[in-house]
Amino acid sequence: MSNELLKIKNLKTSFRIGDEYYAAVDDVTLTLNKNEVLGIVGESGSGKSALAFSIMRLHTRAKIEGEISLNNQNIVQMSKSKLNKIRGDEMAMIFQDPLTALNPLMPIGRQIEETLFLHNKKLGQQGRKERAIELLNLVGILRAERVYEQFPHELSGGMRQRVIIAIAIANDPELLIADEPTTALDVTIQAQILDLIRELKEKIHAGIILITHDLGVVAEMADRVAVMYAGQVVEIAPVDRLFENPLHPYTKSLLNSVPTEGQDRLHVIQGVVPTLKNLPRTGCRFAERIPWVDASHHEDNPTLHEVESGHFVRCTCYEHFYFPDNKEELENGIS
Amino acid sequence: MAFLEVKDLQVYFPVKGGIFNRTVDHIKAVDGVSFEMEQGKTYGLVGESGSGKSTTGRAIIGLEEITSGQVLFDGKDITDKKTKNKAFRKDVQMIFQDPYSSLNPRKRVLDIVAEPLRNFEKLSKFEERKRVQELLDIVNVSPDSIFKYPHEFSGGQRQRIGVARAIALKPKLIIADEPVSALDVSVQAQVLNFLQEIQKELNLTYLFISHDLGVVKHMCDNISIMYKGRYVEQGSTKDIFENPQHIYTKRLIAAIPDINPRNREKQFEFRKEVADEYRKSFNHYFDSNGLAFALQSISDTHKVALPEKG
């Protein structure tokens, strides 16, 4: 129990469209332990980034309900000033696009020092500079003294992502949220950045939430995985179990749509990801995309069921799910 | 005779500098690339950003000016301005990366798909609409939606509308520049399946440009690896994945995340070994400018950029 770092309970994050609020994250309950990597997988519109931004409370215009507690402090209710003490210190974030996440008019060194200055007043000017250079070395930047004085546009994408990581780990955060940290990078650079995150995890012992759409990245990095669809967690399991024994129809479909060895045709999920405004709010949210599964197999109010130790699945439809093996069957299912 | 043959293609971009903004240097985006293609097959062109893979594709279709070299299509040199014929522009089409920006947002689907038809074929309004509806039907977009605008479609649908435009003139060769990298996994699957289907139906040849080795492996018969404007390795998909010879190819393959979590440690170990080898043998595989050597055949299908045996 004392191992628990982050607890999210019944989280609901809603955005205003017109006069109404629509929940992008709807009833998410999760925990993250110290020193653990939790992968969150989903496609665009699944609410995974909205979830990350909710934890950091970085949404400027969203309604957040429920509970997010980091070391037993509820972030949802927290005052702005308290929040600013925690952000960048106890929890930090790595962003998706290294080309835009740094201030173009500020030298690299100053951008790292800012977070040191905000959370460690004892460190003097000289101390901050030393620490900034130490951090640049730590994230594998050669010639750290020189980079310290450079501006973002003088660095490559991979280098900038390293700087962003240096900023995130500057104050040894306990919780590190990485929002698609390698999506904008080349594969070889991606491998290097993932290596770096893994190494740092050993050094700073942070709990990491890794948000990605790339199942391969999750398979390599995560201890546990949560799969999100339409604002909800549909399945959560230890990483081995999720890839060996995926249960939810969405997880299975997703795994089948990635090109792998010896596959002739990729699986295609019927229909499209519903937009925020058109999300089904009642019943199984994935039901409309597997119309061949009989309606009676879905729960009216799907909840997460523990099917094996630590392995949860939403709704009971997984028990009756199968891939229609030909088109005919598929069409029969629709009619 | 090869269906498409590229001979020693070079595309240089001038670098402006100095007080008078004169050309002081060149960026060799494509620096001596040669390859052949057979009809009905899919050729993968893989490389990281800045490798020149997109420039190669764009140069073949004429979107970039060629510095030197030849592109022979059905035996005819299409880089020669005099013989630059309409037939070629009809026979070779392109699919772009971003389905959100490659379709003009102010045009209706009808106008987008009909544009190449209007350039090359004289059709009556009625015939034109019928053709567009047929094309939309081929790409699985409802033919009723010809009066809709691009923003009313999802990413996958837009990419398929882009494909409908590309196949409107019944081309023989389609150059697909990162056609799925902006799409979600499940939508990507849809577009890839579909590209394979129409390939069979229309006997299309693809030049499939991508940074994603997993996708390329799934799609292609033949793969070329490009680095800094030059080919480092070329071979059948089996050659490249099972018997990679060039250290850069090995490095790219090692970088692909393994989808089986149980292989994790093994994969890390492997990646580390390859990284070490890459560091140690860089000077062996690249010349003093850090560029690849010329390709040498090591089997009927397999070519690798290795230093001349001296």
Place this chain on the structure above:
Amino acid sequence: MWKFIVRRLLITFPQIVFLSVLVFVMAQFMPGDALTGLIDPNVSPEALEIQRERLGLNNPWYVQYGDWVGGLVQGDLGQSFRFKMDVTALISERVMNTILLSAVSLFFTYIIAIPLGIVSGRYNDSPLDSFITGYSYLGFATPIFIFALVMLWVFGFILGWFPTSGSVAPGLDAGTVEYYISKLYHSLLPGLSIALISVVSTIQYLRSEIVDTKQRDFIVTARAKGASENRVYNKHIFRNSLLPIAAFFGWEITSLISGTVFVESVFSYPGMGLLFLESVTQRDFSVVTALVLLFGIASILGALLSDIILSIVDPRIRIK
């Protein structure tokens, strides 16, 4: 950066040459010539022709242009027929007044525009922002000479807070402290009149820069570091938004020129603008030509200044 500045300077030179040709051609098209107003109408046409020949007025245009440019370079702008004195001397008297007026109005412009732009951008779509934006639209729509008249009438004549004409109180000796205070005092109301109208473009420019910068990714990074809202605004948003404003400075000078022309005449303020209008109405063409040339050069130098400032403050240009 140096390369950029040198290149920019090299472009400026032909611009100024082109301007001088333009002004010269314009002067040639004006009715009459330097002698028309100077000479007693009773002089015989033959004598006039001799004079013309002597002054080089019958030479081909390029020789005349060469003579004119040669004069310019030596500071000889010709003769004013109205004041019967060298244009150079006439203008140099007025130039200082206009520079003072411009400096005062620039000062007011920035002291008003920056806070209003910042408030408007930070709290965009708030009632306060709507109020400021409303004022901006009003400012865009108001002709400056009418506004200046109203200012003069209210603050000069009705309330009597400010002098209503001239650039200095009569009877003061140049060089004394009172003299300078009086000069400044005379420039306040016209300067403020220009400023209150010209602020609107700067306010709107700054506002949209701020609204734009606010939504950039690096602002999220700053918030994630734990920076307070005030810090995010002061250290990241304002700094980055003020940069284009700093670059705008040079253009501001250009727009000031048109402002001074009208406002100086409303306030009977003896600067270049007033001189310009008077010279136009009196057909004192040598003065008009000289002033157009000066205004033109000021505009070109303003643009140059903008680019140089930008190259100094923006690291993306500075480091190249």
